[in-house]
Amino acid sequence: MNDEVLRAKARDLIRAGRLPGHRPERVWGGAGLAGIHCTLCDEAIERGDVVLEVEVHSGEGASYPQLHVQCFSMFETALRDLESAPAVDQFGHENAA
Numbered sequence: 001m002n003d004e005v006l007r008a009k010a011r012d013l014i015r016a017g018r019l020p021g022h023r024p025e026r027v028w029g030g031a032g033l034a035g036i037h038c039t040l041c042d043e044a045i046e047r048g049d050v051v052l053e054v055e056v057h058s059g060e061g062a063s064y065p066q067l068h069v070q071c072f073s074m075f076e077t078a079l080r081d082l083e084s085a086p087a088v089d090q091f092g093h094e095n096a097a
């Protein structure tokens with residue numbers, strides 16, 4: 001899966017609430033264990049790979065999606081994409097007025 005595909009998928013997961021819509025308060029790094037899958041790319045995180053676990057709070061409580069290091073960096077890029085989007089709309093309204 002290439003970076004653009006992962007970035008678009010990260011934006012979808014943020015909108016769906018499966019990844020946080022802001023920089024997570026807590027991130028843990030560790031070694032992958034057998035049988036876990038990356039929330040972003042859906043591929044296995046191999047035993048011995050570095051895995052990053054983020055904390056997500058929602059109305060239903062906390063969840064802890066686990067991501068490859070490169071998938072986490074795509075998630076951060078997607079966050080910046082979404083943060084910059086509303087500002088463009090606000091300027092658009094000012095220009096229209």
Ligand SMILES: [Zn+2]
Nearest residue numbers: 038041068071
């Ligand atoms: Zn991944």
